[in-house]
Amino acid sequence: MTMKRVALTGNEAMALAMRQAKPDVFIGYPITPASDILSAIAKYVANGEMEAEFMTPESEHSVASALFGASSAGARSFTCTASQGLALMHEVLHIISGARLPIVISSSSRSLSSPINVHGDHADFMDMRDASFIQIFSENSQDSYDNFLQGVKIAESVRLPAIISSDGFITSHNLEPVEVLKDDEAYDFVGEFKPAYSILDIQNPITINPLSLPDSFMEIKKSQSDAMAFAKKEIIKTAKEYQKLSGREYGFFRPYKLKDAEIAIVVMGSTAETAQSVIDELRKKDVKAGILALRVFRPFPYLKIAEALKNCKAICIMDRSDGFSGHGGPLFVETSAALYDLKNKPKIISRIYGLGGREINEEMIKSVFEDIKKLSENKKVERYGYVGLKI
Numbered sequence: 001m002t003m004k005r006v007a008l009t010g011n012e013a014m015a016l017a018m019r020q021a022k023p024d025v026f027i028g029y030p031i032t033p034a035s036d037i038l039s040a041i042a043k044y045v046a047n048g049e050m051e052a053e054f055m056t057p058e059s060e061h062s063v064a065s066a067l068f069g070a071s072s073a074g075a076r077s078f079t080c081t082a083s084q085g086l087a088l089m090h091e092v093l094h095i096i097s098g099a100r101l102p103i104v105i106s107s108s109s110r111s112l113s114s115p116i117n118v119h120g121d122h123a124d125f126m127d128m129r130d131a132s133f134i135q136i137f138s139e140n141s142q143d144s145y146d147n148f149l150q151g152v153k154i155a156e157s158v159r160l161p162a163i164i165s166s167d168g169f170i171t172s173h174n175l176e177p178v179e180v181l182k183d184d185e186a187y188d189f190v191g192e193f194k195p196a197y198s199i200l201d202i203q204n205p206i207t208i209n210p211l212s213l214p215d216s217f218m219e220i221k222k223s224q225s226d227a228m229a230f231a232k233k234e235i236i237k238t239a240k241e242y243q244k245l246s247g248r249e250y251g252f253f254r255p256y257k258l259k260d261a262e263i264a265i266v267v268m269g270s271t272a273e274t275a276q277s278v279i280d281e282l283r284k285k286d287v288k289a290g291i292l293a294l295r296v297f298r299p300f301p302y303l304k305i306a307e308a309l310k311n312c313k314a315i316c317i318m319d320r321s322d323g324f325s326g327h328g329g330p331l332f333v334e335t336s337a338a339l340y341d342l343k344n345k346p347k348i349i350s351r352i353y354g355l356g357g358r359e360i361n362e363e364m365i366k367s368v369f370e371d372i373k374k375l376s377e378n379k380k381v382e383r384y385g386y387v388g389l390k391i
Contacts (some may be wrong), residue, residue: 003246008178010144010171014080014106014164015040017148019050020186024075024193027055027066029085032118033168034108037080060085064092071101072208074198076152078103082168083110086124090131093161097132098224099209100196102155105133106148107165108172109269111356119357120168122268122320125297126330132224134162134231135298137268139254141166141176146248147295149181150238152190157238158231159196160224167270167320169357181246189245228299235296252301254293257283258308261290263372266309266335267318268294271353271360278365289369294331302338309339314347314376316368318387320354328352328384347375353387364388 008016015037018026026045028038044050053075057063063079071077081089086107096103109125111117128135136151138144148164155162166172181189197206212220232252239250254272257279258264265275272293282289292308309315317336319329327333328350339345351368354360364387375381 003179003181005177005179007175008141008145008180009036009173009175010138010141010166011036011108011173012040013141013145013178014148014166015044016180017145017186018078018106019044020181020183021078021149021152021190022050022076022187023052023078025053025055025067025070025077026079027057027063027070027077028079029056029060029063029081031060031082031085033110033120033172034080034082034085034106036172037106037108041080060088061092064089064096067103068092068096068099068101071096071103071195072099072199074195074200076193078106080106080108082108083112083118083124087112087127090127093128093131093133095209096161098220100159100224100227101161102159103161104148104152104155105161105163107163108168109165110168117356120170120172121355121357125163125165126321126323128163129298129330132160132228133298134158134160134228136162136164136296137294138164138166138171139270139272139293140171141174141178142248143295144171145178145180146242146246146250149186149190150242150250153238154231154234156191156193157234158227160227160231170270179246185245189242232299232301250295252294252296252304253308254295255308256291256293258290258292260288261311262288262313263369263376264290264292264309264312264315265318265365265368265372266292266294266305266315266331268297268331269320271318271320271365274360274362275365278362278369282369287369287373300334300338302334305335305338306342309346310342310344312346314349314372316349316351316372318368319350319352322352322355349375349381350384351387352385358388360388
């Protein structure tokens with residue numbers, strides 16, 4: 001194994017991983033902040049560095065529809081998108097997952113309108129949570145590269161589509177040192193695509209996306225759900241294989257000083273790295289603080305999360321999106337449910353932050369830990385709140 005260290009943005013890192021995975025088809029439509037991925041793929045194809053059919057239809061809905069056709073024909077198929085583009089695909093995304101097509105999407109996660117905002121938050125990623133896609137989130141450019149390669153292997157193993165995301169502009173456009181594999185090593189890890197079927201196989205004709213009446217629909221959906229549950233094993237298996245190849249360890253989440261933590265935050269994406277310096281400062285003051293940085297949102301690793309947080313006195317789940325339920329953000333709701341069966345549950349609060357790309361800094365994260373510490377001391381703390389509001 002030979003690693004090369006290069007400077008890449010999160011978008012460039014995902015585009016490189018796409019090239020190394022050797023897709024048969026790439027179909028895309030430009031949208032901020034994911035357009036750099038599309039541009040990089042276009043250059044790879046134009047320069048003869050990537051042998052893929054490259055298509056740019058008239059909209060993201062058409063992109064998803066064309067991907068459905070390509071994957072049904074047996075092609076390894078990728079795209080990139082974000083925000084309204086992902087939302088415009090949404091009708092077809094459910095069809096893709098229902099047909100068990102392992103299409104992989106790279107997303108530079110961004111807010112959803114309205115009002116119009118082109119900056120990063122997790123609204124588009126959370127909008128996918130019931131679409132039966134494997135969902136993996138990256139903290140930095142290195143994660144973006146590693147997660148995409150792993151995502152392809154996982155998706156094709158369990159025959160479910162996957163979306164690999166990172167924070168729009170914060171990670172997507174941030175230039176960082178990234179250790180990358182040689183082309184042949186990356187492709188050997190992902191492996192040759194072996195589709196379960198092809199509509200072009202005239203000797204074995206099949207029907208894709210047929211009408212399903214009440215006598216069969218539930219069973220089909222149950223098999224889809226079973227595949228998502230099985231993906232947990234494949235995620236860990238793939239991570240171990242990748243660790244042997246790269247030396248980098250991955251799992252469902254990345255804990256930081258969590259083993260003996262009494263107070264902790266649960267967060268996704270680049271904010272975890274910002275929070276680490278806050279943890280280090282608190283530890284110097286003998287405050288046992290920690291982080292659970294979630295990597296895999298679907299399938300949701302509820303048992304592992306409960307095990308990791310069971311010894312904490314109090315925690316805050318930080319969401320970079322609002323579920324508009326009046327009951328905290330979507331990550332808060334799912335994490336709360338994961339802790340339900342614990343005998344000694346941590347006290348929990350919800351904090352929503354960074355919407356529309358608003359800054360989240362160390363002082364803001366310190367204020368969150370101040371609230372968690374008060375909560376651990378049985379002091380009254382607002383259960384649902386926002387961080388960084390101007391009013």
